[in-house]
Amino acid sequence: MSRATLRIQAISGHAGTVPGAGTQRQERVAKLIDTTTCIGCKACEVACMEWNDLPFRETVFDNTYQTMPETAWNYWNLIQFREHVHEDGTLQWLMRKDQCMHCADPGCLAACPADNAIVQYQNGIVDFQQDYCIGCQYCVTGCPFNIPKFNPQTKKMFKCTLCNDRVSQGLEPACIKACPTGCLHFGSKEEMTALAETRALQLREHSGYTKAGVYDPPGVGGTSVIYILHDATNPEAYGGLPRNPRVPLAVKLWKGPLKWLGNLAIIGGLIGVTLHYLRFGPKRVHEEDHD
Amino acid sequence: MTDRILRYTLIERVVHWIAALTYMYVLATGLAFYAPGLYWIATVLGGGPVSRFWHPWIALAFLATLAWMLRAWLPDMRITAVDRRWGARMEHYVRNEDEDLPPIDRFNLGQKYFFWAMLFAGVVLLISGAALWFPERLPPAVRSAAILLHVASALVTIGAFIIHVYMGTAVVRGGFTSIIRGEVSPAWAKTHHRLWYHRVTGK
Numbered sequence: 275m276s277r278a279t280l281r282i283q284a285i286s287g288h289a290g291t292v293p294g295a296g297t298q299r300q301e302r303v304a305k306l307i308d309t310t311t312c313i314g315c316k317a318c319e320v321a322c323m324e325w326n327d328l329p330f331r332e333t334v335f336d337n338t339y340q341t342m343p344e345t346a347w348n349y350w351n352l353i354q355f356r357e358h359v360h361e362d363g364t365l366q367w368l369m370r371k372d373q374c375m376h377c378a379d380p381g382c383l384a385a386c387p388a389d390n391a392i393v394q395y396q397n398g399i400v401d402f403q404q405d406y407c408i409g410c411q412y413c414v415t416g417c418p419f420n421i422p423k424f425n426p427q428t429k430k431m432f433k434c435t436l437c438n439d440r441v442s443q444g445l446e447p448a449c450i451k452a453c454p455t456g457c458l459h460f461g462s463k464e465e466m467t468a469l470a471e472t473r474a475l476q477l478r479e480h481s482g483y484t485k486a487g488v489y490d491p492p493g494v495g496g497t498s499v500i501y502i503l504h505d506a507t508n509p510e511a512y513g514g515l516p517r518n519p520r521v522p523l524a525v526k527l528w529k530g531p532l533k534w535l536g537n538l539a540i541i542g543g544l545i546g547v548t549l550h551y552l553r554f555g556p557k558r559v560h561e562e563d564h565d
Numbered sequence: 566m567t568d569r570i571l572r573y574t575l576i577e578r579v580v581h582w583i584a585a586l587t588y589m590y591v592l593a594t595g596l597a598f599y600a601p602g603l604y605w606i607a608t609v610l611g612g613g614p615v616s617r618f619w620h621p622w623i624a625l626a627f628l629a630t631l632a633w634m635l636r637a638w639l640p641d642m643r644i645t646a647v648d649r650r651w652g653a654r655m656e657h658y659v660r661n662e663d664e665d666l667p668p669i670d671r672f673n674l675g676q677k678y679f680f681w682a683m684l685f686a687g688v689v690l691l692i693s694g695a696a697l698w699f700p701e702r703l704p705p706a707v708r709s710a711a712i713l714l715h716v717a718s719a720l721v722t723i724g725a726f727i728i729h730v731y732m733g734t735a736v737v738r739g740g741f742t743s744i745i746r747g748e749v750s751p752a753w754a755k756t757h758h759r760l761w762y763h764r765v766t767g768k
Contacts, residue, residue, distance in 0.1 A: 289601040385712075387598040388613045408607075408617035410598065411700045415708040424701060429614065524709030528716055533600065536720045543724050547731040554661045556738050559756045 280442045284394040286386035300396040303441060304466035305450065307371050308473060308502045309512065310483070311457035314339060314353050314369035321452030322351040322373075325437060345372060347423035350434040351449055354513025370501065370512040371449070371458070374421045374434035376400045378495030381521035384529055385416030391431075398463065398498040399438045404430040418494065418519035436498065466500060473502050493520040569748040570765060577637065580630050581744055587627035588726070594620045595719055621698050624690070631687045638680065641671045647760070648674040661736075668759035675732065682725045689718040 281294035323330070328348045333341040339355045356368040380400045383392040391406040392413065402413075402422070409429035413422040422431045437447035445451075446460040459466060470488040477486035487506025490496050501515070509515035573581070594616040597607035607616040650667045651658075652674045657665040672680070696703055696711035703711075733740045739753045754762035762768070 287601045287604055289604065387601075387604070389601065389604045391613075406613065408613035410617050410697075412697075412712070414700050415705070415712060429618075522705065522709050524713050528712050532713065532716060536716065537600070539720060540723055540727075543727040547727060547735075550659075551731070551735050554659070554736075556736055557661050557663060557757075559739065559750070559752050561752045 280395040280397060280399070280438060282393045283396045284380075284383060285390055286383045286392035287389040289389075295396070298396065302396075302398040302463040303436075303498060304398070304461065304463040305376075305436065305447060305499045306459040306461075306466040306470055306502070307499065308457040308459075308470075309368065309370050310473075310477060310481075310486070310502060310504055311455050312353070312369045312371065313455055313457075314355055314367070315454060316341070316353055317452040317454055318371055318449035318458065319349075319351050319353065321448040322434075323349070325440070325448035326350070326435075344420065345423060345433070347425040347432040350374070350432070356511060356513050358511050366504075368504075368512050370515065372513060373449075373499065374400065374436070375419050375494070375519075376434075376436055376498035377519075378497065379521060381416035381418055381494065381525060382413035382422055383416070384521055385412040385525045387412060395438065397441065399436045399441065400498075401435050401438055402431055402433060404428070404432070407431050416521060416525050418516055418521070420514075463496075463498065470500055470502050474506075477502070477504065489515065491516075491519050493518050569750055570754050570762070571747055572743045572749045572754070573747045575747065578744060578747055580633050580637075584627060584630035584634070587623050587630065588722075591620060591624045591627055592719075592723065592726070594623075599716065599719075621694060624694060628687055628691055631684055634680070635684060638672075642677050642680050644674065644677055645670070648677065663756065669761070670764065671758055671761040673758070675728075679725050679729050683722055686718040686721045686725075689714055690722070693718070 281298050281300055282292055283295045285292050322328070328350070331342065331346060331349050334343065336343075338357065342349070342352065345352045351371065351373045354368075354370045354372045356370075358366045358368045360366060376399055378398065380392070380394060383394055383400060386392045387410060388406055388408045391403055391408065392400065393403060394400045407430045409424065409431065411422070411424055411431065413431055414420075414424070421433050423433065424431055437445070437449075440447060450458045450460040459469060461469075467488070467490065470490075474486045474488050477483040483504045485505045485507050487503060489501035489503055489506060489509055501509075501512075503509060503512060505511065509517055590610075593606050594610060596603045597605070597610070597613075597616060598620075604613070607613045610616050647667060647669055651669050654666055655674065657663070658673070658675070693711040693715040696707055697715060700708050700711075733744070737757065739749055743749045743753075751762065751766070754765075
Protein backbone atom coordinates (compact mmCIF):
# COMPACT_ATOMS: atom_id res chain seq x y z
CA MET A 275 0.00 0.00 0.00
CA SER A 276 2.74 2.47 0.87
CA ARG A 277 4.22 3.95 -2.27
CA ALA A 278 7.11 5.62 -0.50
CA THR A 279 9.66 6.57 -3.12
CA LEU A 280 8.65 4.02 -5.73
CA ARG A 281 7.81 5.34 -9.20
CA ILE A 282 4.70 4.09 -10.98
CA GLN A 283 4.83 2.80 -14.55
CA ALA A 284 1.28 1.45 -15.02
CA ILE A 285 -2.12 2.28 -13.46
CA SER A 286 -5.35 0.29 -13.76
CA GLY A 287 -8.48 1.86 -15.25
CA HIS A 288 -6.59 5.06 -15.91
CA ALA A 289 -7.24 7.63 -18.63
CA GLY A 290 -4.23 9.77 -19.47
CA THR A 291 -0.57 9.62 -18.70
CA VAL A 292 1.14 7.83 -15.84
CA PRO A 293 2.96 10.16 -13.46
CA GLY A 294 6.52 9.14 -12.85
CA ALA A 295 6.89 6.75 -15.79
CA GLY A 296 10.48 6.87 -16.95
CA THR A 297 11.42 9.77 -14.66
CA GLN A 298 13.88 7.80 -12.56
CA ARG A 299 16.27 4.96 -13.05
CA GLN A 300 14.82 2.14 -10.98
CA GLU A 301 16.07 -1.38 -11.31
CA ARG A 302 13.64 -4.25 -11.73
CA VAL A 303 13.73 -6.35 -8.60
CA ALA A 304 13.08 -10.07 -8.25
CA LYS A 305 12.54 -12.67 -5.59
CA LEU A 306 14.22 -15.99 -6.28
CA ILE A 307 12.72 -19.15 -4.75
CA ASP A 308 14.87 -22.28 -4.90
CA THR A 309 12.36 -25.10 -4.38
CA THR A 310 15.25 -27.58 -4.24
CA THR A 311 16.47 -26.19 -0.92
CA CYS A 312 13.09 -25.30 0.60
CA ILE A 313 12.31 -27.45 3.64
CA GLY A 314 8.72 -26.24 4.02
CA CYS A 315 9.33 -24.77 7.48
CA LYS A 316 6.82 -21.93 6.88
CA ALA A 317 9.08 -19.31 8.50
CA CYS A 318 8.35 -17.13 5.46
CA GLU A 319 4.61 -17.43 6.18
CA VAL A 320 5.08 -16.28 9.76
CA ALA A 321 7.38 -13.44 8.70
CA CYS A 322 4.79 -12.29 6.16
CA MET A 323 2.04 -12.21 8.78
CA GLU A 324 4.33 -10.52 11.31
CA TRP A 325 5.49 -7.75 9.01
CA ASN A 326 2.08 -7.10 7.47
CA ASP A 327 0.21 -7.36 10.82
CA LEU A 328 -2.10 -10.04 9.45
CA PRO A 329 -4.33 -11.97 11.88
CA PHE A 330 -3.72 -15.66 12.45
CA ARG A 331 -5.87 -18.07 10.51
CA GLU A 332 -7.09 -21.52 11.40
CA THR A 333 -5.46 -24.29 9.46
CA VAL A 334 -7.31 -27.03 7.60
CA PHE A 335 -6.12 -30.58 8.14
CA ASP A 336 -6.13 -32.69 4.96
CA ASN A 337 -3.87 -35.60 6.02
CA THR A 338 -0.74 -33.94 4.60
CA TYR A 339 1.60 -31.16 5.65
CA GLN A 340 -0.57 -28.73 3.64
CA THR A 341 -1.92 -26.22 6.17
CA MET A 342 -4.63 -24.66 4.01
CA PRO A 343 -5.62 -25.11 0.37
CA GLU A 344 -4.67 -21.69 -0.99
CA THR A 345 -3.68 -18.16 -0.08
CA ALA A 346 -6.35 -15.93 1.44
CA TRP A 347 -7.10 -12.21 1.64
CA ASN A 348 -5.24 -12.12 4.95
CA TYR A 349 -2.73 -14.91 4.15
CA TRP A 350 -0.60 -13.82 1.21
CA ASN A 351 2.19 -16.36 1.34
CA LEU A 352 1.63 -20.12 1.58
CA ILE A 353 3.84 -23.18 1.14
CA GLN A 354 2.23 -25.51 -1.38
CA PHE A 355 3.17 -29.04 -0.30
CA ARG A 356 2.85 -32.03 -2.64
CA GLU A 357 3.84 -35.67 -2.35
CA HIS A 358 4.95 -36.35 -5.89
CA VAL A 359 5.12 -39.98 -7.01
CA HIS A 360 7.58 -40.54 -9.83
CA GLU A 361 7.05 -43.06 -12.62
CA ASP A 362 9.50 -45.47 -10.95
CA GLY A 363 7.40 -45.42 -7.77
CA THR A 364 9.74 -43.24 -5.71
CA LEU A 365 8.30 -40.41 -3.71
CA GLN A 366 9.46 -36.82 -3.61
CA TRP A 367 8.26 -33.98 -1.42
CA LEU A 368 7.75 -30.82 -3.44
CA MET A 369 7.45 -27.56 -1.53
CA ARG A 370 6.76 -24.29 -3.26
CA LYS A 371 6.30 -20.91 -1.68
CA ASP A 372 3.13 -19.60 -3.33
CA GLN A 373 2.41 -15.86 -3.53
CA CYS A 374 1.84 -13.12 -6.09
CA MET A 375 4.23 -13.52 -9.01
CA HIS A 376 4.38 -9.79 -9.82
CA CYS A 377 4.05 -10.31 -13.59
CA ALA A 378 5.66 -7.87 -16.00
CA ASP A 379 2.37 -8.05 -17.94
CA PRO A 380 -0.11 -8.24 -15.04
CA GLY A 381 -3.53 -9.67 -15.95
CA CYS A 382 -5.08 -8.24 -12.77
CA LEU A 383 -4.09 -4.72 -13.77
CA ALA A 384 -5.36 -5.23 -17.33
CA ALA A 385 -8.74 -6.45 -16.08
CA CYS A 386 -9.20 -3.82 -13.33
CA PRO A 387 -11.72 -1.06 -14.18
CA ALA A 388 -11.05 1.11 -11.12
CA ASP A 389 -8.72 4.04 -11.63
CA ASN A 390 -5.59 3.57 -9.50
CA ALA A 391 -6.74 0.39 -7.71
CA ILE A 392 -3.79 -1.60 -9.12
CA VAL A 393 -0.43 -0.05 -9.89
CA GLN A 394 2.82 -1.42 -11.23
CA TYR A 395 5.98 0.26 -10.04
CA GLN A 396 9.00 0.68 -12.25
CA ASN A 397 10.84 -1.87 -10.16
CA GLY A 398 8.29 -4.48 -11.26
CA ILE A 399 6.19 -4.73 -8.07
CA VAL A 400 2.44 -4.97 -8.74
CA ASP A 401 0.47 -3.51 -5.86
CA PHE A 402 -3.21 -3.22 -4.91
CA GLN A 403 -4.35 0.17 -3.58
CA GLN A 404 -7.31 -0.79 -1.41
CA ASP A 405 -8.42 2.86 -1.07
CA TYR A 406 -9.37 2.82 -4.76
CA CYS A 407 -10.48 -0.82 -5.07
CA ILE A 408 -14.20 -1.21 -5.84
CA GLY A 409 -14.33 -4.94 -5.05
CA CYS A 410 -15.54 -6.04 -8.49
CA GLN A 411 -13.11 -9.01 -8.49
CA TYR A 412 -12.25 -8.66 -12.19
CA CYS A 413 -8.61 -9.11 -11.10
CA VAL A 414 -9.57 -12.66 -10.06
CA THR A 415 -10.46 -13.33 -13.70
CA GLY A 416 -7.35 -11.55 -15.01
CA CYS A 417 -4.87 -13.46 -12.81
CA PRO A 418 -3.51 -16.78 -14.18
CA PHE A 419 -2.10 -17.71 -10.74
CA ASN A 420 -5.26 -17.50 -8.56
CA ILE A 421 -3.75 -14.86 -6.29
CA PRO A 422 -6.10 -11.87 -5.70
CA LYS A 423 -8.45 -12.64 -2.81
CA PHE A 424 -11.64 -10.86 -1.75
CA ASN A 425 -12.29 -9.63 1.76
CA PRO A 426 -16.07 -9.94 2.15
CA GLN A 427 -16.16 -7.50 5.09
CA THR A 428 -14.39 -4.58 3.44
CA LYS A 429 -15.21 -5.59 -0.16
CA LYS A 430 -11.57 -5.04 -1.15
CA MET A 431 -8.99 -7.25 -2.82
CA PHE A 432 -5.72 -8.22 -1.16
CA LYS A 433 -2.51 -10.01 -2.09
CA CYS A 434 1.25 -10.05 -1.51
CA THR A 435 2.82 -6.58 -1.90
CA LEU A 436 6.36 -7.94 -2.27
CA CYS A 437 6.83 -5.81 0.87
CA ASN A 438 7.10 -2.68 -1.27
CA ASP A 439 7.19 -0.64 1.92
CA ARG A 440 10.41 -2.43 2.86
CA VAL A 441 11.81 -2.56 -0.68
CA SER A 442 11.34 1.19 -1.14
CA GLN A 443 13.52 1.67 1.96
CA GLY A 444 16.26 -0.59 0.65
CA LEU A 445 15.26 -3.66 2.67
CA GLU A 446 14.50 -7.13 1.36
CA PRO A 447 10.93 -8.53 1.73
CA ALA A 448 10.12 -10.01 5.15
CA CYS A 449 9.90 -13.59 3.83
CA ILE A 450 13.46 -13.40 2.47
CA LYS A 451 14.80 -12.26 5.83
CA ALA A 452 13.19 -15.20 7.63
CA CYS A 453 14.31 -18.08 5.39
CA PRO A 454 16.67 -20.37 7.37
CA THR A 455 17.99 -22.41 4.43
CA GLY A 456 18.81 -19.56 2.11
CA CYS A 457 16.42 -20.86 -0.52
CA LEU A 458 15.00 -17.33 -0.85
CA HIS A 459 17.01 -14.56 -2.48
CA PHE A 460 16.19 -10.99 -3.35
CA GLY A 461 17.96 -8.56 -5.68
CA SER A 462 17.79 -7.14 -9.17
CA LYS A 463 15.99 -9.24 -11.76
CA GLU A 464 19.22 -9.50 -13.69
CA GLU A 465 21.23 -10.82 -10.72
CA MET A 466 18.48 -13.22 -9.64
CA THR A 467 18.11 -14.62 -13.17
CA ALA A 468 21.86 -15.21 -13.40
CA LEU A 469 21.92 -16.85 -9.95
CA ALA A 470 18.94 -19.03 -10.87
CA GLU A 471 20.52 -20.17 -14.13
CA THR A 472 23.77 -21.00 -12.34
CA ARG A 473 21.91 -23.02 -9.70
CA ALA A 474 19.84 -24.84 -12.38
CA LEU A 475 23.01 -25.72 -14.25
CA GLN A 476 24.56 -27.04 -11.03
CA LEU A 477 21.46 -29.18 -10.39
CA ARG A 478 21.53 -30.58 -13.93
CA GLU A 479 25.24 -31.32 -13.98
CA HIS A 480 26.03 -32.32 -10.40
CA SER A 481 22.82 -33.37 -8.65
CA GLY A 482 21.15 -35.67 -11.14
CA TYR A 483 18.17 -33.36 -11.69
CA THR A 484 18.57 -33.41 -15.46
CA LYS A 485 15.35 -31.50 -16.03
CA ALA A 486 16.11 -28.76 -13.51
CA GLY A 487 15.39 -25.25 -14.73
CA VAL A 488 14.16 -21.75 -14.04
CA TYR A 489 10.48 -20.76 -14.02
CA ASP A 490 10.11 -17.22 -15.38
CA PRO A 491 7.08 -17.59 -17.67
CA PRO A 492 7.33 -15.49 -20.86
CA GLY A 493 3.54 -15.62 -21.43
CA VAL A 494 3.11 -12.86 -18.81
CA GLY A 495 6.28 -11.04 -19.83
CA GLY A 496 8.34 -12.75 -17.15
CA THR A 497 7.72 -12.39 -13.42
CA SER A 498 9.39 -10.65 -10.50
CA VAL A 499 9.15 -13.89 -8.56
CA ILE A 500 11.12 -16.69 -10.19
CA TYR A 501 11.50 -20.33 -9.21
CA ILE A 502 14.19 -22.93 -9.54
CA LEU A 503 12.41 -26.28 -10.07
CA HIS A 504 13.88 -29.81 -9.92
CA ASP A 505 11.76 -30.56 -12.96
CA ALA A 506 11.02 -27.45 -14.99
CA THR A 507 9.10 -29.54 -17.54
CA ASN A 508 6.38 -30.28 -14.98
CA PRO A 509 5.55 -27.10 -13.04
CA GLU A 510 1.98 -28.35 -12.41
CA ALA A 511 3.39 -30.89 -9.93
CA TYR A 512 4.33 -28.00 -7.62
CA GLY A 513 0.79 -27.32 -6.46
CA GLY A 514 -0.65 -26.21 -9.77
CA LEU A 515 1.96 -23.82 -11.08
CA PRO A 516 0.66 -23.19 -14.63
CA ARG A 517 2.89 -24.41 -17.45
CA ASN A 518 2.28 -21.44 -19.72
CA PRO A 519 0.40 -18.72 -17.82
CA ARG A 520 -1.11 -15.93 -19.88
CA VAL A 521 -3.43 -13.02 -19.41
CA PRO A 522 -6.75 -14.70 -20.38
CA LEU A 523 -7.73 -14.20 -24.01
CA ALA A 524 -11.16 -12.95 -22.92
CA VAL A 525 -9.53 -10.11 -20.94
CA LYS A 526 -7.37 -9.16 -23.95
CA LEU A 527 -10.37 -9.24 -26.31
CA TRP A 528 -12.52 -7.29 -23.87
CA LYS A 529 -9.94 -4.55 -23.26
CA GLY A 530 -8.84 -4.52 -26.93
CA PRO A 531 -10.85 -5.18 -30.09
CA LEU A 532 -14.24 -5.56 -28.38
CA LYS A 533 -13.88 -2.20 -26.67
CA TRP A 534 -12.91 -0.40 -29.86
CA LEU A 535 -15.75 -2.04 -31.79
CA GLY A 536 -18.12 -1.05 -28.99
CA ASN A 537 -16.88 2.54 -28.93
CA LEU A 538 -17.27 2.78 -32.71
CA ALA A 539 -20.78 1.31 -32.52
CA ILE A 540 -21.91 3.71 -29.76
CA ILE A 541 -20.42 6.82 -31.40
CA GLY A 542 -21.55 5.61 -34.85
CA GLY A 543 -25.08 5.12 -33.51
CA LEU A 544 -25.22 8.63 -32.05
CA ILE A 545 -23.87 10.17 -35.27
CA GLY A 546 -26.23 7.96 -37.30
CA VAL A 547 -29.41 9.12 -35.58
CA THR A 548 -28.26 12.74 -35.77
CA LEU A 549 -27.66 12.47 -39.52
CA HIS A 550 -31.01 10.70 -39.95
CA TYR A 551 -32.79 13.57 -38.24
CA LEU A 552 -30.99 16.16 -40.35
CA ARG A 553 -31.91 14.28 -43.54
CA PHE A 554 -35.47 13.07 -42.81
CA GLY A 555 -36.70 14.90 -39.70
CA PRO A 556 -39.85 14.02 -37.78
CA LYS A 557 -42.79 12.03 -39.12
CA ARG A 558 -45.97 13.95 -39.99
CA VAL A 559 -49.37 13.06 -38.59
CA HIS A 560 -52.12 13.27 -41.21
CA GLU A 561 -54.85 15.34 -39.56
CA GLU A 562 -57.22 15.05 -42.55
CA ASP A 563 -57.72 11.40 -43.18
CA HIS A 564 -60.27 9.58 -45.24
CA ASP A 565 -61.45 6.61 -43.23
CA MET B 566 -61.22 17.70 -32.03
CA THR B 567 -62.32 14.20 -31.19
CA ASP B 568 -61.60 12.50 -27.87
CA ARG B 569 -58.05 11.47 -27.18
CA ILE B 570 -57.30 7.76 -26.97
CA LEU B 571 -55.61 6.03 -24.00
CA ARG B 572 -52.44 4.39 -25.33
CA TYR B 573 -50.60 3.53 -22.11
CA THR B 574 -52.32 2.90 -18.76
CA LEU B 575 -50.94 4.50 -15.62
CA ILE B 576 -49.26 1.28 -14.49
CA GLU B 577 -47.68 0.83 -17.93
CA ARG B 578 -46.29 4.35 -17.76
CA VAL B 579 -45.01 3.91 -14.21
CA VAL B 580 -43.27 0.64 -15.07
CA HIS B 581 -41.83 2.16 -18.26
CA TRP B 582 -40.25 5.00 -16.31
CA ILE B 583 -38.91 2.70 -13.60
CA ALA B 584 -37.35 0.68 -16.43
CA ALA B 585 -35.96 3.86 -18.03
CA LEU B 586 -34.41 5.22 -14.83
CA THR B 587 -32.98 1.90 -13.65
CA TYR B 588 -31.60 1.18 -17.14
CA MET B 589 -29.94 4.57 -17.33
CA TYR B 590 -28.34 4.11 -13.91
CA VAL B 591 -27.02 0.68 -14.86
CA LEU B 592 -25.89 2.06 -18.23
CA ALA B 593 -24.03 4.98 -16.64
CA THR B 594 -22.26 2.88 -14.00
CA GLY B 595 -21.61 0.12 -16.54
CA LEU B 596 -19.99 2.60 -18.93
CA ALA B 597 -17.81 3.83 -16.06
CA PHE B 598 -16.49 0.30 -15.54
CA TYR B 599 -16.26 -0.26 -19.31
CA ALA B 600 -13.86 2.53 -20.21
CA PRO B 601 -11.23 4.38 -18.14
CA GLY B 602 -12.17 7.56 -20.01
CA LEU B 603 -15.68 7.29 -18.56
CA TYR B 604 -14.70 6.33 -15.01
CA TRP B 605 -15.54 9.89 -13.95
CA ILE B 606 -19.22 8.86 -14.19
CA ALA B 607 -18.72 6.55 -11.22
CA THR B 608 -17.11 9.43 -9.33
CA VAL B 609 -20.09 11.68 -10.08
CA LEU B 610 -22.50 8.94 -8.96
CA GLY B 611 -20.95 8.66 -5.52
CA GLY B 612 -17.62 6.92 -6.19
CA GLY B 613 -16.40 3.60 -7.60
CA PRO B 614 -17.28 1.36 -4.62
CA VAL B 615 -20.79 2.86 -4.35
CA SER B 616 -21.39 2.40 -8.08
CA ARG B 617 -20.07 -1.13 -7.88
CA PHE B 618 -22.40 -1.89 -4.98
CA TRP B 619 -25.59 -0.54 -6.56
CA HIS B 620 -25.02 -1.62 -10.18
CA PRO B 621 -26.21 -5.25 -9.73
CA TRP B 622 -29.08 -4.39 -7.37
CA ILE B 623 -30.50 -1.66 -9.62
CA ALA B 624 -30.02 -4.07 -12.52
CA LEU B 625 -32.27 -6.55 -10.72
CA ALA B 626 -34.93 -3.84 -10.44
CA PHE B 627 -34.60 -3.20 -14.19
CA LEU B 628 -34.97 -6.92 -14.91
CA ALA B 629 -38.08 -7.03 -12.74
CA THR B 630 -39.66 -4.35 -14.95
CA LEU B 631 -38.71 -6.41 -18.01
CA ALA B 632 -40.48 -9.40 -16.50
CA TRP B 633 -43.58 -7.27 -15.84
CA MET B 634 -43.56 -5.95 -19.42
CA LEU B 635 -43.22 -9.46 -20.79
CA ARG B 636 -46.28 -10.53 -18.87
CA ALA B 637 -48.30 -7.42 -19.75
CA TRP B 638 -47.31 -6.92 -23.38
CA LEU B 639 -46.67 -10.42 -24.68
CA PRO B 640 -49.89 -10.48 -26.78
CA ASP B 641 -48.98 -7.09 -28.28
CA MET B 642 -45.36 -8.05 -28.92
CA ARG B 643 -45.87 -11.25 -30.95
CA ILE B 644 -44.58 -10.75 -34.50
CA THR B 645 -47.45 -11.26 -36.97
CA ALA B 646 -47.85 -11.65 -40.74
CA VAL B 647 -48.74 -7.95 -40.91
CA ASP B 648 -45.45 -7.12 -39.21
CA ARG B 649 -43.53 -9.20 -41.72
CA ARG B 650 -45.16 -7.31 -44.61
CA TRP B 651 -44.38 -4.05 -42.83
CA GLY B 652 -40.82 -5.19 -42.17
CA ALA B 653 -40.28 -5.95 -45.86
CA ARG B 654 -41.00 -2.28 -46.54
CA MET B 655 -39.13 -0.89 -43.53
CA GLU B 656 -36.93 1.33 -45.68
CA HIS B 657 -40.02 3.46 -46.37
CA TYR B 658 -40.49 3.86 -42.63
CA VAL B 659 -36.88 4.97 -42.27
CA ARG B 660 -37.41 7.53 -45.05
CA ASN B 661 -40.68 8.80 -43.48
CA GLU B 662 -42.72 7.52 -46.45
CA ASP B 663 -45.32 6.08 -44.08
CA GLU B 664 -48.13 6.17 -46.65
CA ASP B 665 -46.34 3.28 -48.44
CA LEU B 666 -46.60 1.02 -45.37
CA PRO B 667 -49.32 -1.50 -44.49
CA PRO B 668 -51.42 -0.53 -41.41
CA ILE B 669 -50.25 -2.09 -38.14
CA ASP B 670 -51.51 -2.80 -34.63
CA ARG B 671 -50.43 -1.36 -31.27
CA PHE B 672 -46.67 -1.67 -31.87
CA ASN B 673 -44.67 -1.64 -35.09
CA LEU B 674 -41.98 -4.20 -35.92
CA GLY B 675 -39.20 -1.84 -34.79
CA GLN B 676 -40.79 -1.48 -31.37
CA LYS B 677 -41.19 -5.25 -31.15
CA TYR B 678 -37.55 -5.78 -32.11
CA PHE B 679 -36.58 -3.29 -29.40
CA PHE B 680 -38.66 -5.14 -26.84
CA TRP B 681 -37.22 -8.55 -27.69
CA ALA B 682 -33.65 -7.24 -27.97
CA MET B 683 -33.89 -5.74 -24.48
CA LEU B 684 -35.51 -8.88 -23.09
CA PHE B 685 -32.99 -11.37 -24.52
CA ALA B 686 -29.99 -9.13 -23.84
CA GLY B 687 -31.41 -8.62 -20.34
CA VAL B 688 -31.49 -12.37 -19.72
CA VAL B 689 -27.88 -12.72 -20.94
CA LEU B 690 -26.86 -9.77 -18.77
CA LEU B 691 -28.57 -11.37 -15.78
CA ILE B 692 -26.84 -14.73 -16.20
CA SER B 693 -23.39 -13.32 -17.03
CA GLY B 694 -23.82 -10.64 -14.37
CA ALA B 695 -24.54 -13.27 -11.73
CA ALA B 696 -21.27 -14.97 -12.70
CA LEU B 697 -19.40 -11.65 -12.39
CA TRP B 698 -21.07 -10.96 -9.04
CA PHE B 699 -19.75 -14.18 -7.46
CA PRO B 700 -16.66 -15.11 -9.51
CA GLU B 701 -14.54 -16.88 -6.91
CA ARG B 702 -16.41 -20.18 -7.02
CA LEU B 703 -16.51 -20.39 -10.83
CA PRO B 704 -13.98 -21.97 -13.21
CA PRO B 705 -11.88 -19.49 -15.24
CA ALA B 706 -13.56 -20.39 -18.55
CA VAL B 707 -16.98 -19.44 -17.15
CA ARG B 708 -15.65 -16.15 -15.78
CA SER B 709 -14.07 -15.31 -19.14
CA ALA B 710 -17.25 -16.12 -21.04
CA ALA B 711 -19.26 -14.03 -18.58
CA ILE B 712 -17.06 -10.96 -19.13
CA LEU B 713 -17.41 -11.16 -22.92
CA LEU B 714 -21.16 -11.92 -22.88
CA HIS B 715 -21.84 -9.14 -20.37
CA VAL B 716 -20.14 -6.43 -22.41
CA ALA B 717 -21.44 -7.73 -25.78
CA SER B 718 -25.07 -7.90 -24.66
CA ALA B 719 -24.73 -4.50 -22.93
CA LEU B 720 -23.59 -3.03 -26.25
CA VAL B 721 -26.67 -4.54 -27.94
CA THR B 722 -28.92 -2.79 -25.42
CA ILE B 723 -27.05 0.50 -25.91
CA GLY B 724 -27.63 0.37 -29.68
CA ALA B 725 -31.31 -0.45 -29.14
CA PHE B 726 -31.62 2.26 -26.48
CA ILE B 727 -30.16 4.98 -28.73
CA ILE B 728 -32.66 4.17 -31.49
CA HIS B 729 -35.56 3.85 -29.01
CA VAL B 730 -34.96 7.27 -27.43
CA TYR B 731 -34.37 8.89 -30.83
CA MET B 732 -37.55 7.45 -32.37
CA GLY B 733 -39.68 8.13 -29.30
CA THR B 734 -38.67 11.74 -28.87
CA ALA B 735 -37.42 13.21 -32.16
CA VAL B 736 -39.02 11.25 -34.97
CA VAL B 737 -42.45 10.12 -33.78
CA ARG B 738 -43.75 13.34 -32.26
CA GLY B 739 -46.42 12.62 -29.69
CA GLY B 740 -44.79 9.36 -28.68
CA PHE B 741 -42.93 10.91 -25.75
CA THR B 742 -46.12 12.65 -24.53
CA SER B 743 -48.02 9.38 -24.80
CA ILE B 744 -45.64 7.55 -22.46
CA ILE B 745 -45.93 10.43 -19.96
CA ARG B 746 -49.64 11.35 -20.04
CA GLY B 747 -50.80 8.14 -21.70
CA GLU B 748 -52.95 9.67 -24.44
CA VAL B 749 -52.69 10.16 -28.20
CA SER B 750 -54.89 11.95 -30.70
CA PRO B 751 -57.06 9.90 -33.07
CA ALA B 752 -55.08 11.30 -36.00
CA TRP B 753 -51.83 10.13 -34.38
CA ALA B 754 -53.28 6.67 -33.79
CA LYS B 755 -54.60 6.45 -37.36
CA THR B 756 -51.28 7.57 -38.82
CA HIS B 757 -48.97 5.30 -36.84
CA HIS B 758 -51.09 2.36 -35.61
CA ARG B 759 -54.24 2.18 -37.74
CA LEU B 760 -55.19 -1.40 -36.89
CA TRP B 761 -54.86 -0.59 -33.19
CA TYR B 762 -56.98 2.53 -33.71
CA HIS B 763 -59.74 0.48 -35.32
CA ARG B 764 -59.49 -2.14 -32.60
CA VAL B 765 -59.72 0.20 -29.61
CA THR B 766 -62.23 2.70 -31.04
CA GLY B 767 -64.37 0.17 -32.88
CA LYS B 768 -64.41 2.55 -35.85
